[in-house]
Amino acid sequence: ATGGDGPGGTPQTGGTVHMLQNADFSYLDPARGWDGGVNAFYRLVYRGLTMQAAGDAEDPNAVVPDMAESLGTPSEDGLTWTYTLKEGLKFDNGDPITSAELEFGISRAWDPEIGIGSPWLKNTVEAPADYLGPYQSGEHPGIETPDERTIVFHLKAPFPEFDNVVSQVNAVPFPVGTGAGDEFIKDVIASGPYTLDSYTPGSSIKLVRNEHWDPDTDDVRKAYPDAWEFEIGLEGATIDERLLAGQGSDVNAISGKIQPATLARLQTPELQERVISAEAYCVTYMGMDTTQAPFDKLEVRQAMNYAVDRTSLQTASGGNQLALPATTIIPDAVNGHKDFDLYPSEGNAGDPEKAKELLASVGLEGGFSFTLDIRSNPIMQAQAESIQQALAKINVDVQLNVIDTSTFYETIGTPSQMHDAAITGWCPDWASSSSTMVPPLVDGRVITEKGNTNIAQINDPGINARIDEIRAMTDLEAANTEWGEFDEEVMALAPIVPLLQEPSVFLPGENIAGYIPNTSMTDLTIIGLSDPSRG
Amino acid sequence: MTDTLLHVRGLTVGFPNAHGPNEVVKSLDFDLERGGALGIVGESGSGKSMTSLAIMGLLPKGAKRTGSIEFDGAELTDLPERAMRSYRGDRIAMIFQDPLSSLNPYYTVGTQIAEAYRSHRSGVTRRQARTIAIEAMERVRIGDAAKRVDHYPHQFSGGMRQRVMIAMTLSMEPELIIADEPTTALDVTVQAQILDLLAEIRSDTGAGLILITHDLAVVSEVTDHLVVMRDGDLVEQGPAERIFTDPQAPYTRMLLDAVPRIDDEIGLLRTLPTTEEAR
């Protein structure tokens, strides 16, 4: 990430920051929502035991204490993790936050209809199979609260990265007994620096200061502006136009990444000064169903890796500012990344000759045809069309199957419905390690009928064993190095074709300061205005 | 009473187009005495309606009228539209063939009857106009006029609609009534009533009448003077009795021979080789 204070100088206290966005947040309830956009929003209003470090920190991927006095203390066997809460923590109505509220809030993750967000709590904390959350089953049997400030988690199995689990957005406190049904979908009970002023779904959210948040208890959040306004439902092009024009309150506006078309218009020095780009935390790849011909043959998969023209993919995705060729599964920005390219080509433009050779070696010199599932999204369609063009050179005919965005993941996550291959992306659940980057894509034991993430359906005993081995390592630094090695080992089997890392370009308003955007999650809590009186 | 009410000379109506003047009424001359009844007969398309519309100054778009039409000493063809308007409805009234399409479906018959009166006489209140409409309806013997004055045209039968049309002309006591095929769409019994009614009104008010029809029997009963037209030409004109007893033009004779009689003469009807035979 680009460090520093951002283009507008030093953030000052006061004013209102505007966020222009297309889609509404998935849920205001952190037990339900779990994606980059809403995670950044939750950070403004909710606090957990730990959290990802500030955007301007040395290592922004690191996990640091939030409401806890320090990171968790594991027991000898790694099965019990204990945290101690800071003093003076309060909800937005002034009620104190104790371990009971935290336990209650965390236990909501087990409710089958509410706890649909991050699965990590459920995956790691011990609970009977019939425990269905606080509303149906009462107190959580796997979490203890010996006193008001201490909370103890009993795990199913040792999990060295448990600090990451309690940094997940669904590990936040709520007043005991609240939040059944759809209560929190439109309401917020804040523990962070801001609380909800008004919410019009699909159109706007206004946040104001939570008077009961004590900055002294919070080492990360700066909370410069007095208020936040999220304008929702704007078209991408409109957002860009407004940011370019910077009229009125738009000088105080930020937004997600800009559209490729806008790039060409950022060429004036004034605009160049405002432009910030952020590294990719995700990989865009093509997964091939390794259980079916022809992708059951290693040579064919390798041929695919050789044949794709990553330069053309790059241009189709918006050029070199918005896309970089990917040859590894782990993106550069994620801890554990190792640089390698097992299937090199001149200028990343693909090596059709090599690919043809490989195909010929398995008797497929005449080519073949396969169906590629893609999402109905212009960029993804452009990428698919590029692959189509590149593979045509080796006589491979690609049929595109465009699937509606809403059903896309459901379809490709259902092995019986997915076609021969699919283009999709993957991001780590936390960037501080690659433990959540590679395994979900290649672990043969996570293949399920529905919600499958291993779309290549590769089930290799060697790979499975390696995953268990690295996960058990308690030295997280060493583990990350191993994940990098693991990445290369996996790519030798070529279950997927890494295509691109897609960094983003952002154009904050002129008066924005402290803005360090990030493609995984932008830290909103350190943003402010350089001149709060403007706009 | 030799006072001429209407004096038409050289009346020509044409629809000029690329091929020429296309005259449908050609240099027509006739007179109507005050209180007299003139019949204009002729086949379909012979220009009867155009003649009547020319007198009213209501020719359709694109029509060109020349010649002279003198009404009560005033030359109508020279009159500006505004002045002509004061004649229409007030001094010259017209009754059209198809009473349903000639009445506006959106307004009650009362409104439409009183409309002419209200527009020609200033300061008439709604109530007065209504009374006048009721009186007019009573005069054409529409029963329960006080109630039916508020009905709409479609609620009346064909004969009654025609009575409404007549009532419409009555309120102004016009000096000339032009009736263009007023009974063509009606049954004989109803036709007889309407013709009686017209005769009665004429004797009451002394209005002149131009009755346009293709039915010779009808004109023979109603009018005292006859104009026979064919293809826009005046074939023959004169007192009714003369034309019926001693028609001069062969066309008139043929026409008279072609009329089926109810009283007399059964046999092949005489026909002229008409233009159509020549086609």
Next chain:
Amino acid sequence: MTGETVPRQTVPTESSSAETLLRASNLVKEFTVSGGGLLGRSGKFRAVDDVSLEVRKGETLALVGESGSGKSTTARLIARLIGTTSGTIEFDGREVHALTGKALHGFRSEVQMVFQDPYSSLNPKHTVERIVTAPLAYQRRPIPGGARAFAGALMERVGLDPDHATRFPAQFSGGQAQRIGIARALAVSPKLIIADEAVSALDVSVQAQVINLLRRLQDEEGFSYLFIAHDLAVVRQIATRVAVMNGGRIVEAGDRDAVFGSPQHEYTRKLLAAVPRIRPEWDAARRRNDQARREREDPGA
């Protein structure tokens, strides 16, 4: 050019011994009139109420009455264009009121119709040739001598130029168009022609031509007419016998002269009284003058 003057001729009084061609007994037709919409109660309206009539071979039965009295409905019942509610129809000794489908074709070639509006009764998109051969085509009968020749012959019979066989109805005048309608009726050599107001829409001179044509054809070929009209003067010219309808019923029927000379029913009298007429003394005077003129112009005659 004064045109042809046909000597007046007296139509022989019909012989009551003539054979019956058509006999309709106790015909009833009820129409369902809906009150409109889904909730509307539907009622029954009797358009034809117990009508019995017969048409003899070679004679013309005229059906008169005011508008809406059920004349057309009766005609359509007899022509089997609509089904009867009750009653029987016997044609040439056969019961025909229950025939359907193909079985009806035989009847269709013996009974034909001529309609009121010449233009409306001819399909504007069909040529004369197609129109007049349509009955044969629809009944899947061969066209003797080919369509062109057959149509030409028919057209000649009704006094049309056979060269105009490829023209469309709109290219003919009203009287000519009506002749096409008659030609079509003749195509199948019917025994009975039902003429529903066949001359009502025509100008007097044209009307006269058509009446003359109908009479000539009857004289030449001997078929029967059921002649529907509301114009009593026309009826008197063409009818052998007359039936007067009112309100769906036949109120009076009999020989023409009987009905016109001494009407029995009050409605018939009212109807007759209402007919406008040219004074007979004027007609008489005109005939005298006419005679005189003719003698003047052509002393030899």
Next chain:
Amino acid sequence: MIRFVANRVLGMLIVLFLVCLFTFVIFFALSPDPAVQICGKNCTPEAIDQIRANLGVDQPFWTQFGTFLSGLFAGRAYGTGPNAIDCAAPCLGYSFQSSQAVTDMIVQRLPVSATVAIGAAVLWLLAGVAGGLLSAVREGRFADRFIAGLTLTGMSIPNYVLALSLQFLLVVTLGWLPFPQAVPFSEDPLQWFQNFLMPWIVLAIGMAAVYTRLTRANVIETLQENYVRTARAKGLSPGLVWRRHALRPALTPIVTIFGMDFAGLLGGALITETVFGLNGIGKMAADSITKNDQPVIMGVTLLAAFLVVVGNMVVDLLYTAIDPRVRVGSSA
């Protein structure tokens, strides 16, 4: 009259019922499993089954349809137990993607759609009738032919092409209008007006063209009616002839189609709202389609059909009031 109204209402209810049934059948067949949506990422098949049972989506079709219908009138709850979600009548469904009752979503966006629809309707009605009258009066002359050209053009521009062109021209190139920004009227009337101006124009142009032609044709035809001639024969002034005898009959049919067009537009101008980023029902529908949020699509479909059907009925009733011929009791 009462019979007529009752008949009309009954007919309308039948059509509405059919619309409901048809929509429900289609969406029943096409709909992705709401349980899967609720269950979210990392869901287990057991959890899905439990949610399905909770929502009643495992019930047979007719049961679900019954629940849906009763939800329309009496409201319903999604799920059981502490997490049950209440959907008050008239419940058009619940969007599990937006976590909102469809009815609420519609009600929230109705003001925007109504503003768009009303503004456009006023514009096209005024322009259409004025253009049509002018054309009719100047029949065959330059003005008429000029307007005819305009209307053909207006009818032929696909409205997204028009919308984009206008935006490109007026906003990007000329900068006469600012970028649309959601502001309520009370806050900044000028910006509010500028926001809606382009959508109004875009929606109005095609319609105005149709109305111009319709008005022109009706006026010309009415002027040829015999009763207009009668009116003139009565010696009425041209103003009176026009006002009473020409305009009223000529414009009455326009009322009928106007009612339906307006009702249709109220259900959302899909493309226009999307292009201009107006948060109305149309945009909501378009977004829901992209997200495959079937309950919302179904709700909007029903609403739009309801508006059209009701609009149709209102127009019919209105027609009986303006046109005496169709007044009940007469068989016109």
Next chain:
Amino acid sequence: MTFTPTELEVEGAAGGEVVREGAPVPPPASGRRVARAFLRDRAAVACSVYIVLIVLMAVAAPLLVKISGYGPLEFDQDAVDPNLGGIPLGAAGGMGADHWFGVEPGNGRDIFARIVYGARVSMLIAISATLLTTALGVVFGLIAGYFGGRVDMVISRVMEFLMAFPALIFMIAVLSALPAENRQILLVLVISFFGWPYLARIVRGQTMSLKEREFVEAAKASGATSAQIIFKEILPNLASTIIVMTTLAVPGYVGTEAGLSFLGVGVVPPTPSWGQMIASSVPWYAVDPAYFLIPGAFLFLLVLSFTVLGDRIRKLLGEGTA
């Protein structure tokens, strides 16, 4: 998008069920005279020429593309600038001798080739949909109008119901939920499914008045069956209506296809269609207006041409009274 296939439909709507009576059906205008009048009409000729050109272009697409040198799916990396989001190099969207109409940003596909191939899709879909709609509309309209009563009641209800439906929303919803295979056939089916009532209503009205004409009765009296009456007697009289309605329907369907593709539920990529091209140009219209203007202009002109043509044909046939 206002969903107005033609304007006749609206005029039909105005009269509601009322069939204008007494309006005589004009006698058949002689074909030669109509043709001559048509040729004198400069606007009509210009429109026909444009339509013929587009049709030729669609038919000759492979040939044209061979001449221009780039296929519709071919990427040309050299024509775009990877440093600026893939904007075409050169002025006016990269127009020049190489790429006559410029290239698409991002992938450098030749716009000329895509326009040419897009014409194929647009015309194919619009014409197929028109044919299907016409067939359905005519048959159902004839049946409803001729038989009346219960049959009419059922068909009319179905039509009313289909017309009450917010067709656009529904089409999109259905199309987006259906699989992408055979998308063009689906498009035609879906468009026709909602389109036929508009024609059927007019055909029904005219049939109702035509069947009152005496020639129908005459045919019946001559032994014609219902089918013969419908198809031999009544149908020929609907010819001009159908011709006019059809020419006016084509632009509606061209627009509908483009609209659906614009909304992303039309043709499947990489197949080009004008609507799809316009949709993908939306984010670029400020930087690369040519990308939007070219398909926009082609589409607008095609729709305009058909509309004007339909209008003129209607006038000719309508005024063609002898």
